[in-house]
Amino acid sequence: MGTVNVSREYTLKEKIYVIALFQGMILTLKRFIDGFFFRKHYTIMYPEQKRNYSQNFRGMHFISVDENKTENCTACYLCQTVCPAECITIVAEERNPATNSYGVRKEKRPLSFDIEALKCCFCGFCEEACPMDAIKLSRNYELSVTSRQEAVYDLKHLKREVKGRG
Numbered sequence: 769m770g771t772v773n774v775s776r777e778y779t780l781k782e783k784i785y786v787i788a789l790f791q792g793m794i795l796t797l798k799r800f801i802d803g804f805f806f807r808k809h810y811t812i813m814y815p816e817q818k819r820n821y822s823q824n825f826r827g828m829h830f831i832s833v834d835e836n837k838t839e840n841c842t843a844c845y846l847c848q849t850v851c852p853a854e855c856i857t858i859v860a861e862e863r864n865p866a867t868n869s870y871g872v873r874k875e876k877r878p879l880s881f882d883i884e885a886l887k888c889c890f891c892g893f894c895e896e897a898c899p900m901d902a903i904k905l906s907r908n909y910e911l912s913v914t915s916r917q918e919a920v921y922d923l924k925h926l927k928r929e930v931k932g933r934g
């Protein structure tokens with residue numbers, strides 16, 4: 769694999785890093801004065817207060833369902849194929865022909881559908897590629913977990929991931 773040399777010459781101001789150090793201290797002092805004397809705050813009291821993110825914000829995925837709570841996904845693998853982070857893993861199975869009232873368009877379903885959220889870069893390619901509008905990105909950004917395993921979301925979780933559906 770080739771390497772890219774990104775080294776560059778530092779300017780005199782960058783070499784005398786003390787200037788940047790003082791600039792940082794002045795900014796900190798300014799923020800302190802703003803907050804202490806003028807009650808002007810630059811941070812919010814999360815989670816009591818939340819910021820308004822853009823309508824285009826891409827958060828955690830969910831799998832849309834129909835009126836019978838059946839996933840719209842037909843396990844076509846397009847999202848898994850297009851995903852640049854390779855964080856979608858699908859195992860397909862045939863829908864039960866006796867209960868499949870959807871016809872040939874939905875002859876398959878995901879037996880399992882896992883997304884490793886820690887690998888995902890939230891590019892939205894999976895949503896764009898999906899021919900069934902089955903996988904969508906919500907506006908939910910509260911994804912803190914205590915282990916890597918908890919960040920692997922399965923079909924059951926993705927079907928009930930409702931917060932901030934957009």
Ligand code: SF4
Pocket residue numbers: 850851852853854855856883887888889890891892893894895
């Ligand atoms: S948002 Fe991008 S990286 Fe994340 S699962 Fe979809 S295609 Fe993969």
Ligand code: SF4
Pocket residue numbers: 840841842843844845846847848858897898899900901902903
């Ligand atoms: S979510 Fe959409 S693109 Fe992905 S397997 Fe299901 S139907 Fe295909």
